Amino acid sequence: MAYVQIDDVSKVFTDARRGTELLTLDRISLHLEQREFLCLLGPSGCGKSTLLNMIAGFESASSGRVSVGGRQVDQPGANRGMVFQQATLMPWLTVWENVAFYHKLQGRGKRERRELAQAYIDLVGLTGFENHYPSELSGGMSQRVGIARALLLNPDVILMDEPFAALDAQTKEELQQELVTIWQKSQATIVFVTHSVDEALLLGTQVAVMTHRPGRIRELIGVDLPRPRDVTSPRFNDLKRHVLGLIREEACAANRLARAL
Incomplete structure (x- = not known):
């Protein structure tokens, strides 16, 4: 059994004032073993942070199940540590x-x-x-x-919501390198939200590319590049072109949908 299990999870946000519902996540399934480093990547508004908050126990699923270590997640717990975009x-x-x-x-x-x-x-x-x-x-x-x-x-699981997004390039690079070292020492599973393809490929053992809203898993990509990773290597750039192509397709689909509304 996988250590972090997200099984057929959907999330609907209800706006009682306007009498509307918004489907944010649609039947997401992901299974992570211990010591995985999963990066969630996708267009803005696709539900990356919502999914992270479900694993943390800050949000509940409208349907489906999230479990960590065989126990269903229904509230925050000490076995899951959270690092936000701002250090708070x-x-x-x-x-x-x-x-x-x-x-x-x-x-x-x-x-x-x-x-x-x-x-x-x-x-x-x-x-x-x-x-x-x-x-x-x-x-x-x-x-x-x-x-x-x-x-x-x-914690068994460390959840990180774009923790380096506001930092300058040099500081970000230093912290990315340190995070990999910390992860290798800590034995924890990390789920990391980012908008950066380079960051996802530098850090992750897997990259989950999500669709535009409602968020689904478009493709789960294993990243088996040796560490430290060389962003100039042919293999890195092949993966980067592939992921960028997926994201561009999703961005175009989102724009077409917006124009049709």
């Missing part, structure tokens, strides 16, 4: 306090929390910034704090 740090807490905040809620003492946080602060390259506040950090450093906070939960 608490500005009144230092780096180490932000990283260890969950364990404060669990009633653990300050010394124990500090020790637990330090290993993950070191892992994401923030050694020396433990006592800095979020206002003193760059965007890339803030995202590192968010990743460390998610890792400290020791």
